[in-house]
Amino acid sequence: MAVWLSLFLALSLLFTSPAFAVTYLEGLLPNGNFEEKPSASNLNKTVLKGKNSLPKWEINGLVEYISGGPQPGGMYFAVAHGIHAVRLGNEASVSQTIPVKPGSLYSLTFGASRTCAQDEVLRVSVPPLSGDLPLQTLYSSNGGDTYAWGFRATSKFAKVIFHNPGIQEDPACGPLLDAVAIKELFPPMATKDNLVKNSGFEEGPHLLQNSTNGVLLPPKQEDSTSPLPGWIIESLKAVKFIDSAHFNVPYGFKAVELVAGRESAIAQIIRTVPNRLYGVSFTVGDARNGCHGSMMVEAFAAKETLKVPYESHGKGGFKTASFKFKAIEPRTRITFYSSFYHTRVDDYGSLCGPILDQVRVVPVRY
Template sequence: MALVNLIFILLFLVSLVYSKVTLENSGFESPPTNLTTNSTSQFILLDTKTNRIPGWSFNGTVWYVTAGENVSLPGNGHGVQLGPNGMINQTFKPDGNYDYVLTFTLAPSSPDCANSTSVNVSGPSASEVFFFRESLGTEMWQTYAYSLWSQENKKGLMSLQIQSTSNSNNITCWPIVDTILVTGIHGPRWYSDNGFVNSGFEVGPAFIENSSQGVLLEADSSYPDSSVQSPLQYWTILGIVKYIDSKHYAVPRGGRAVELVSGNPSGIVSSVGFLKHGQVTIDFIMGDANDSCVGDFLVFLQVGDTMIWNFTMRSIGVGSREAHSVTFMAEFSNTESVLISFTSFNETRTSNNVLCGPVIDSTVLRFSDGLHSKAHKDIGLVTFSFLLAMTLLIFV
């Protein structure tokens, strides 16, 4: 009974880190009101005067879409297509203790439109354009994440908006969006001897229930050097990486990891401040995701401007992994923020010709005398409570 109570408490602590926002009609399975078109039509044009999408406001040209011929959606359900000036919007009440991360699905209207599909996603203070990339998945839909964090909007309502972008390549290719999730992530507060925050990547965007493709994370053009505005808490994204889970991929440790998939370059960056000079060790695990990614992996670990190490691994795509470690003398100013990055520049593909690459997990930054980095004033209990709770659940 005591063990059961402990598990309950640990899972409760994890729930304090995550807060899922319940968007109304997030998967568009509740149809628009006052539909007059034949219910078997795959694309139904909506009228802003007579139709209402439950939970959503919309403007411009918007169709209600049913999965079927040429259109693939999670769970073979429904979505909305955003035509010329097409836009959907929903507001929710945020909690000032959380940062919010959006997960959404993007799909082309047909295979011929795969390279001409994009949407503009807007939060309270910034926006980002996302493109469907045929080389990054086997499905005709892809899942992306975007940070809705806004320092100046911790009270009142937070607005989420997705709209079409002008497309001169093919005016018949308009994007379809589906399965929109918002997750609140609490700022970390747990202290440890690890200089990396979110070192095992357990804190990040939500996964789509009907997806085995992972979540694509892109560099934010509005805040290219900010880990605060990243959907992967406390890590900045370089290029495109794939956020993967242990349910569908080989994850070296814990439940989540990062796969470096885009090549030129693809990576993650953490900003660390060293309080004193001294010996520092960085440990990490490098592996493959068990996604038939065959090739020679090459990962560069860079600390500051001058210290660079490279690590190679021959992958046969079956979930192998290797632990690596480097030790160096930290002689940085205690007012200096030092960038530490894991980056891949070479390109590898799966047997389905999908871009893939090395998996990075379980990063550890250790100080020889037990000193903490400045980053620790923000470190949370998430990794400890999540991993311990999951371990207990596995072995009970």
């Protein structure tokens, strides 16, 4: 009996040791910034040869391994997160399988930009979920656009796929991918003191090192898989997730910037009691990033609307606004967007706008 007990304990220790434990990822994926180079035998100039030619990744189709800076033919590729990146040609893809927790919500953060055509699209997939990111709009003129995309894990492993679904006249044209990271998200709940979930935007996607431009939350993100838990990006253009290390943030460490006027809207559906009165308060300001001019944030809830003007000098500052609404349904959508389009005073090629923070909804008495 003692022998069997000793054997059982030994096997238990073996299979629960770190060597057999699943390591979940936080931050860059293995070779997520593509700085681990392929061998010279796996390259034909810049074109990767063979599906396993890029360390830690599987490739399909024409994928180029490039270095940032001037390119042959007079082009220039901006690689914001390191030195190397990959370019996805017609119908090409790169993929990687990673361990995840079934049922958990995750956000992918990645640097992406177009290189040739105006209508380039990057398709992000974690089967069965898939989403297309239009890359026509350059939010940062230096090519440092960083995006986030959310998904909910359905099994113990997730296959992360980046695919170029387009067909360009030049087969080498296609989106540039220069860093990929992941973060498990923990969806916050509403409380009796605030019906808004993630009211200060503190729970959000991973911020890549040197993410001085923030992280773009692409359009048409549903709340069930949003990279900004609780919130829906329901507009045609992105909303930007920013942090206090690089921007002016009124409360806490995170906020959102409404960077594309009325095409940059963020919303949340909250539980309400019909015919009950509620108070909404929120903070608007500028991100201290040179975004200047007469700003206006419009807020909507049930049948009520509030327009909040803010005169920005691009040097940081904020104000708080509030209004009341009577609930009509058991669910009420609260929506915020910027009335106008803005660019930075020192860079007319970079879109910007007012920031939104600390959204609060509570029942009030008549």
